[in-house]
Structure formats: C-alpha cells, structure tokens
Amino acid sequence: MAQLPPYTTTGERVWHYSFRVICGLIFLFLILPVLIVLPLSFNVEPYFSFTPGMLAFDPEAYSLRWYKDIFRNGMAAPDAPLSLAWFADAWNNAQWMRAIRNSFFIGICAMLLSTALGTLAAIGLSRSEMPYRRLIMSILISPMIVPLVITAAGMFFFYSKIQLSQTYLGVIMAHAILGTPFVIITVTATLVGFDKSLVRAANSLGAGPIQTFFKIQMPLIIPGVISGGLFAFITSFDEVVAVLFLASPEQRTIPRQMWSGIREQISPTILAVATLLVLLSIILLTVIELLRRRSERLRGVTPS
C-alpha cells in the first residue's frame, strides 16, 4: 500500500482507512451468501446449517454425500456396483442428471439462437443508414427491462395458443429472447471499435460482402460475439421464471429442480449443485474477461 503523503491531516487518515473498511464490507455483503453455500454443501448431516463438528473443523463432519446424491437421487439401483450400467442408470434416471442435461441442452440451443440473432441485429444496427436505430435497439433490449414475470406470463399465453408451451422448442425460444439483448449489447460495443474502412479495404481487394463478413469482420468481433453468447448461456442456465411458466416436468432445468428440491425434498443436494454452478460461473466469467482483453488488444491495433 502506498505511503500516505506527509501533509495528510488526521481526518484524512481516518477516512483513508475507513474507506477501505467500507469497501471490504460491501464486498463481503455481495459475496457472503455465495461463500456460505460452499462449505455447507460438504455437510454430512441433512441440515442447512453449520453443525458443531463443522465449526470445529472435524473431518468427520464433512462429506461428499450430497455430491453423490446428485447422481443417486432417482436412480433405479443407486447401490449397484460402480460400472457402465450404473452410469447409464444415473444418466437416464437421476432427477438431477436429467435437469443438468436439460439445462445444458436448452442453454446451448438458446445461446446459439440468440448469438445468431443478436449478432445480426447488432451489425444491422451499427450501420449508419439504418433508420430508427435507437427505437429498434430499445425494443430489442426490452426483455432485459420488462419484469421477467410479465414476459414469461405473456409467453405462456402466446405459446399455449400455438402449442409451444410444455415443449423444448418453447423453452429454448423463451430463453433465446431473454439472452438476445446481451448479445446485442456486447456485439454493439465491439463494433464501436471496428474500423469500417477495413470493410472497404476488403471490398477494394475483391472480396464480396459474404467473404468480407466471414474473413474480416467476424474474426475481429468474435470476442464480443463469444462473450455475448456466454452471457446468453448463463441467462438461460439460471432462469427459473420462464421455465416455471412454460416447462413440463420433462423440461425441468437445474434451477427448476432446485426450486422443487427446496420446496419438496429439503435436501442439501441443492447446495452441492449450487457449488458446482458457482464454479461454472467463475470459469465462464474468466473466459469472458480474457476475451475482453483480447478484443481490446486487437482494437488497440487499428489506427483511428
């Protein structure tokens, strides 16, 4: 820490340290609920609270049973010996496994859909000849602003009319709608740094619009596209409201399964899943940050 300059008054010194304390408290306020979950997921008892054994760091008080339960809950023969058949049983029958499969399937499909739509929209909206750009932009990102429960209820009625509710396609489309604004925002931000004369240069060198898009524009905005896509994936991955409205038990996702877990089973398996989700989020955020740095480096290259 930098040394305080000699002319600091007592008041300034007090503020200097209290400012740091306040910052630390805010940080704790934000992160503590997440941190609490992590050790609790290793609880040997089926409780959502710290046992005296845990507080005493007794190894006996910790276990991986709730992580195992992710696989075992719902299995036909959970106590069968570990074999391919056991894994097949877990893959097909365990409730959590089905939820995880659903979450990834729906999340990836929704991510692909919203990445494609959002990227196209952002490129169109970045062109100066596009009329009513601001209006269209605010309509496209409105799913971020409109209360989720309203969007979800609206989609429920609409999708029910056209037989899309209670189907995978319906859930995927709903999540794609929620994820698209993130893609539009990140890609638009990347396009701000995109030098339009590169497109002209590619044209003058003989590349048509499609070649120019894939060879020149896409490689340069890909960090924005990927980070937008990851945001879209996360949006779908932890979304519960639209799923409550639109999904049948067949399309149960991880958040939906946690929802019923906490209401019906009250099992710390939820905490184990939550811990895994936190890890996944940390990995995704790291990827996004690395991509952002890469894009800044590429952008710094272009003389303006």
Added chain:
Amino acid sequence: MLDGSDPFVCFRNVQKSYDGETLVVKNLNLEIESGEFVTMLGPSGSGKTTCLMMLAGFETATHGEIELGGKPINNIPPHKRGIGMVFQNYALFPHMTVAENLTFPLKVRGMSSGEIDEKVGRALDMVQMRFFADRKPAQLSGGQQQRIALARALVFEPELVLMDEPLGALDKQLREHMQYEIKHIHENLGVTVVYVTHDQSEALTMSNRIAVFDDGVIQQLADPVTLYEKPENAFVAQFIGENNTLAGTVTSLSGGVASVTLDSGDAVKALAINTDGKGSATQLSVRPERCVVTPKKKAGLSSLKGRIEELIYLGDHIRCRMTVAGNDEFIVKVPNTADQLGLQIGAEPYVGWQTDDCRALDVKDA
C-alpha cells in the same frame, strides 16, 4: 493508351449530393489517361475525396456517368471493379500478418498457392519489406504500415490504384521520402494512379496532372508547371504556392494585356487571364519570387513604390514583407546575393515585375 482515343477513367457530368439539397460535387468532368498520375488537390470539403469514393464504388453518383476502361461502372459493386486502394489510415487487417494481408486479395481471386507466394514476395520486395512478412500490423511503424498498404493495393496488379491521403499520418521527412517512393513505383509499374491530398507540395512532387478542387468544382486541371506558372483563377493562384494579390479595375484591354488601375490609384499592366472585360473588378496575382526590389524604377518592369515592413533571413533568400499599393502582406523573396543586403525596415524602394508574371484574375473573396 497508345491511340489516345478513349480515356481510361472518365467522369461525365457527375454530381453528388448527400442530403438531396446541396451538391458536394457539381457537374464533374474529368478524363484520365492510362498510366497517368493524377492528383485531386483541394481544401477539406472540396469534394475531392467524394470523387475518389465514387470511383472506388463506396459512394454512388447522384447524377452522371463514371467510366473505367470505356465501360460504365455505376452499376458495378466495389469488389468487382478491380481497383486497388490505399486508405488514409492504411486499413490493414489487424488479425492477419503482413503476408496474410497481401495474400488476401489473391486468395479471393482463387489463385494457386505457388502463384500467390511469388506475387506476395515480389510485392514485398518492391516496398523493401520482405523481412517483415510474419509480423502483425501492430508491430510495424506508421511508415512500414503505409508500405504494406501500398503493396497490398498493388499485389493483385490492378490497372488503377486510388490513394486517399495515404501520407497524411506520417511525419514530414518520411512523407517526403514516401512521395519519391510512390512516384518511382508508379513509373516502374505504369499503373494509373488517382491520388487525393490537401498538400500542394505533395501534389506538385508526384503528379503528371493535378485537378484543383474547390466547392465541388475542378478549378483547374493542368500539369504542375502550368498550374504554378499559369493559374487560371484567383483560387488556384492562392492555393498553389505563395501569391501576392492586388485589387484593381480593368481600364482597357488590348492583345491579351489589361491595363489595370489599382485601388490605390497606381496603374499597371497585366496579362488578361480571367477578367470580365473593361470596367470590371480584378485581382492581380504576382509570385513572390518574380518580384525584384530596386532602389529606382527599372525600365521594362511594372514598378510600384513599397515600404519594407519586415525582413526574415532564411539563408538562401530573404523574405521581405512590404506594403505595396495598400497591401501590407506583399511578400518578395529576395535572393541572398551580395548586392541585396542593403535592405532595411522602413526603407521605401520600388517593387517591380514583368508584365508576363502578373496575371489579372477574377475576384475571389479571401
């Protein structure tokens, strides 16, 4: 073009308006021969870049025809025109190496890799950048990036290359060096070059012909010597090189020579280049290096009494600011020879010039 019949590039009655009201380019007619180096020179907003962009295909003409090699190209998209272009900011693809940048136009044309390697190698040799083939553009200096941009615009052997102020971002010394380099490449390859700049010395150095733009109109199209020696109107006289102006009225015209009474009352003779005839207002133009300062009136010269206001010693010549016929910005470049060193501030010698060096032009608001 050998037979000199059809021009290689031709603008016919081209107009351009961005907002549908004001014309940025007004009725442009310009013919460029194959192998020529033509510069469009003018202040910013004069329409020169717009003309270049219309030729490249990035802007469409509101009215009129643009022809390339005898064929109208108004309806051909930029990527099918086969015109090389060097951009002001170089526009190198930042995610590709130097070699990949040069390969791009060849790959797009579906050439074989052997042919590509050969052409890329030759283009890099031309700009002396072979050792930099594997670098990314960000690892190059401005001048090096400029060379790569030049090589990229030439590597697919276009017949026409457009350059939009390519040297604008370089420092003065490098700029001058690159001017010669571009000039030599043009001479060696024989490509047609259309060059846009607002720097008159750049235009004079490199061009076969210069089109001086102002207000969306070509004010004069001529080779550098004619442009400097024989400007046709007040704008060109002011824009190219240094120029002294004297306002007056034409009193009589005979045999291409106008007698002009200056606003100060002095009478002088000048070549009648661009006047509206007897009785009209005119602006006389005299180059500073064509004036002589003499203690007495000299026979055969138009002489006016002046007063020395300021002397600036520049080594090879002395820049002498004088008040002549009410103009206190009248500059004379006095060669630094032994007999001229008697100039003093406040002295009132005569300033003289030959009638052939004084041109009566239209009146242009400064």
